[in-house]
Amino acid sequence: MTETAPRPTLEAVAARAGVSRATVSRVVNGGEGVREPLVERVRRAVEELGYVPNQAARSLVTKRHDAVAVVIAEPETRVFADPFFALQLRGISKELTAHDSQLVLLLTEGRADHARVGRYLAGGHVDGALVFSLHLDDPLPELVQRAGVPTVFGGRPDWGEGNRSVYVDSDNRGGAREAVRHLVGLGRRRVAHITGALDQTSAVDRLDGFRDVVVDADPRLIAEGDFTPAGGERAMRLLLERCPDLDAVFAANDLAASGALRVLRAQGRRVPEDVAVVGFDDMLPVAEQTDPPLTTIRQDIEEMGRLMAGLLLRALDRRGTPLDDGPGADGGSGVVLPTTLVRRASA
Amino acid sequence: MTETAPRPTLEAVAARAGVSRATVSRVVNGGEGVREPLVERVRRAVEELGYVPNQAARSLVTKRHDAVAVVIAEPETRVFADPFFALQLRGISKELTAHDSQLVLLLTEGRADHARVGRYLAGGHVDGALVFSLHLDDPLPELVQRAGVPTVFGGRPDWGEGNRSVYVDSDNRGGAREAVRHLVGLGRRRVAHITGALDQTSAVDRLDGFRDVVVDADPRLIAEGDFTPAGGERAMRLLLERCPDLDAVFAANDLAASGALRVLRAQGRRVPEDVAVVGFDDMLPVAEQTDPPLTTIRQDIEEMGRLMAGLLLRALDRRGTPLDDGPGADGGSGVVLPTTLVRRASA
DNA sequence: CCCGCGCCGGAAAGCGCTCTCAGCGCCATG
DNA sequence: CATGGCGCTGAGAGCGCTTTCCGGCGCGGG
Numbered sequence: 001m002t003e004t005a006p007r008p009t010l011e012a013v014a015a016r017a018g019v020s021r022a023t024v025s026r027v028v029n030g031g032e033g034v035r036e037p038l039v040e041r042v043r044r045a046v047e048e049l050g051y052v053p054n055q056a057a058r059s060l061v062t063k064r065h066d067a068v069a070v071v072i073a074e075p076e077t078r079v080f081a082d083p084f085f086a087l088q089l090r091g092i093s094k095e096l097t098a099h100d101s102q103l104v105l106l107l108t109e110g111r112a113d114h115a116r117v118g119r120y121l122a123g124g125h126v127d128g129a130l131v132f133s134l135h136l137d138d139p140l141p142e143l144v145q146r147a148g149v150p151t152v153f154g155g156r157p158d159w160g161e162g163n164r165s166v167y168v169d170s171d172n173r174g175g176a177r178e179a180v181r182h183l184v185g186l187g188r189r190r191v192a193h194i195t196g197a198l199d200q201t202s203a204v205d206r207l208d209g210f211r212d213v214v215v216d217a218d219p220r221l222i223a224e225g226d227f228t229p230a231g232g233e234r235a236m237r238l239l240l241e242r243c244p245d246l247d248a249v250f251a252a253n254d255l256a257a258s259g260a261l262r263v264l265r266a267q268g269r270r271v272p273e274d275v276a277v278v279g280f281d282d283m284l285p286v287a288e289q290t291d292p293p294l295t296t297i298r299q300d301i302e303e304m305g306r307l308m309a310g311l312l313l314r315a316l317d318r319r320g321t322p323l324d325d326g327p328g329a330d331g332g333s334g335v336v337l338p339t340t341l342v343r344r345a346s347a
Numbered sequence: 348m349t350e351t352a353p354r355p356t357l358e359a360v361a362a363r364a365g366v367s368r369a370t371v372s373r374v375v376n377g378g379e380g381v382r383e384p385l386v387e388r389v390r391r392a393v394e395e396l397g398y399v400p401n402q403a404a405r406s407l408v409t410k411r412h413d414a415v416a417v418v419i420a421e422p423e424t425r426v427f428a429d430p431f432f433a434l435q436l437r438g439i440s441k442e443l444t445a446h447d448s449q450l451v452l453l454l455t456e457g458r459a460d461h462a463r464v465g466r467y468l469a470g471g472h473v474d475g476a477l478v479f480s481l482h483l484d485d486p487l488p489e490l491v492q493r494a495g496v497p498t499v500f501g502g503r504p505d506w507g508e509g510n511r512s513v514y515v516d517s518d519n520r521g522g523a524r525e526a527v528r529h530l531v532g533l534g535r536r537r538v539a540h541i542t543g544a545l546d547q548t549s550a551v552d553r554l555d556g557f558r559d560v561v562v563d564a565d566p567r568l569i570a571e572g573d574f575t576p577a578g579g580e581r582a583m584r585l586l587l588e589r590c591p592d593l594d595a596v597f598a599a600n601d602l603a604a605s606g607a608l609r610v611l612r613a614q615g616r617r618v619p620e621d622v623a624v625v626g627f628d629d630m631l632p633v634a635e636q637t638d639p640p641l642t643t644i645r646q647d648i649e650e651m652g653r654l655m656a657g658l659l660l661r662a663l664d665r666r667g668t669p670l671d672d673g674p675g676a677d678g679g680s681g682v683v684l685p686t687t688l689v690r691r692a693s694a
Numbered sequence: 695c696c697c698g699c700g701c702c703g704g705a706a707a708g709c710g711c712t713c714t715c716a717g718c719g720c721c722a723t724g
Numbered sequence: 725c726a727t728g729g730c731g732c733t734g735a736g737a738g739c740g741c742t743t744t745c746c747g748g749c750g751c752g753g754g
Binding site: 022034 | 731732733734735736738739740741
Binding site: 009010011021022025026029053054056057058059060061062 | 709710711712713
């Protein structure tokens with residue numbers, strides 16, 4: 001608002017406290033090895049002057065930034081028509097805050113932006129990066145790899161096991177299995193599956209989970225969706241047409257399930273009496289709002305975010321030890337979070 | 348991942364190009380006053396070495412950071428059980444990116460965090476701040492004010508007209524008027540209103556808009572909600588009890604409307620035949636998913652974000668001119684974005 | 695042919711901070 | 725009483741960059 005008043009410097013504090021800059025610096029950074037009376041005097045000077053250290057100057061010499069980049073690719077932001085985004089970010093933020101780190105958000109808009117992100121990461125503005133890259137052909141992983149910035153991925157990257165990378169993911173496959181088992185446990189015999197966008201590992205994993213339970217699934221019982229309500233509708237219509245006798249549907253996410261629900265209702269099928277439906281994600285505003293409320297697989301999104309940040313920070317703390325040492329043997333490692341079945345009315 | 352290789356410095360580039368550091372600096376920052384052959388040589392050296400300027404060192408001398416803080420208070424993140432958040436951020440990000448600025452996200456978790464945010468802003472890490480502070484008693488505005496950081500608010504701050512502050516807001520009052528007029532135009536005579544959380548100006552403004560149209564509204568036709576589905580349900584029940592003859596409801600947002608819809612259906616009222624319902628926000632995953640799909644007031648969230656960022660950046664560019672000069676005379680100014688009615692099935 | 699003006703490029707002074715290193719005073723010891 | 729050692733403080737050297745201030749060079753006019 002008003003003119004930015006010149007901030008007091010270390011020098012000023014030192015002068016006021018009648019000590020050297022070095023001493024002030026020591027006090028400000030933990031006060032080791034400075035005697036009490038001096039500490040007190042410095043503290044007071046800091047207080048009185050309203051001194052706040054200049055981060056730029058500090059970074060210049062320490063080479064730490066206490067900042068972490070969160071990179072989210074454009075396609076994701078569309079998926080973030082759900083609270084996924086906010087929750088994840090919140091978890092990350094909490095963890096970073098606890099470690100006095102800042103969150104720098106990098107949203108990318110298509111290919112052109114990748115160069116920008118690469119430059120930014122390579123520019124050494126941040127200590128590490130959290131990357132959400134759920135698409136198979138995404139150049140982002142490659143990019144951060146080259147930038148040489150310690151990175152943790154959100155969601156299992158698609159590259160082979162050989163590649164060393166750290167990631168946090170939900171137990172998509174296990175969750176899917178649980179969903180389908182629940183359906184089967186209900187006595188359903190013709191369980192269909194609406195997949196997610198199959199260029200994302202989460203969708204592939206959920207499909208795999210489905211297949212784990214419905215071994216030799218009738219291929220006509222599997223329809224490709226894209227995680228959207230519209231895609232869910234399309235898939236459901238196709239499914240109904242191909243297999244009018246289906247008695248259950250496992251949709252790759254709640255959004256798709258909501259679309260399926262609408263088609264089912266429109267075609268006069270009762271849920272769950274005629275067709276039982278299970279979703280995935282437990283995104284509240286959707287799952288609770290559908291009619292009937294959706295039985296679904298919950299994943300703890302916020303915890304995922306927190307974990308990602310935690311993993312990165314820990315790696316950063318013990319720099320030198322490469323990040324990719326960890327539970328997962330020698331080549332990258334992943335942390336997979338459990339999912340739980342939430343029973344509502346739809347199955 | 349691997350050890351962070353030491354980045355090349357200006358010095359290194361200069362050596363390689365056979366010029367002085369100053370010349371390299373000039374070329375890197377726009378290349379004014381350096382002759383073509385030299386420019387070319389420097390460019391090549393930069394390329395070959397993969398030089399990226401060190402932002403910390405640069406900030407230290409320029410006092411610019413090319414970064415803007417986005418401050419979002421915890422209560423908001425709850426509201427962000429909708430895509431509001433993501434969209435807003437996306438708009439902001441786009442604008443900032445176009446101006447080569449970074450987005451630093453500050454999520455606050457309750458009071459304790461305010462000090463942290465204050466310190467951060469005062470610390471001169473960013474050039475300006477975008478603050479979302481929708482609550483009447485929020486200390487955030489006060490805080491950024493004191494930090495002396497140029498700021499643009501998202502949503503009209505609650506303080507009086509006398510206060511100078513820049514903000515961007517939706518035309519909540521106008522939108523509300525339009526919603527209610529639509530209902531009245533449909534021939535509805537007993538229009539009720541479910542308010543939002545009245546400690547937010549948006550809720551107050553929407554209520555005011557309602558009153559603008561329904562002058563001398565029966566106070567029993569107004570029930571306080573809190574922008575949540577649960578609150579909407581409660582309010583709807585209360586309303587039905589007090590005024591069984593109501594024939595329309597304007598809910599302060601879509602979430603509340605969805606709750607109201609459920610209660611209406613449960614009590615056997617047909618929508619829109621018996622009771623017409625209009626929401627606010629047009630948050631797609633909710634508004635399109637309800638049964639029947641919700642007629643609502645749309646606001647362009649992304650544009651709001653873009654505008655906020657644009658306003659701030661422009662102010663930053665012409666530093667010296669205080670931010671609070673602008674269309675709104677001498678004491679702060681606000682930009683209010685129009686809203687539009689989206690007709691679906693509920694009214 | 696020489697001088698002056700203008701433009702180009704280099705030298706150098708920091709920006710605010712951290713951190714090493716040396717020095718000083720004090721206590722414990724011989 | 726002298727000496728070694730240790731703990732605390734201060735001086736100073738940069739971190740990598742921008743930017744001001746000049747010196748030097750090339751050109752046109754006298």
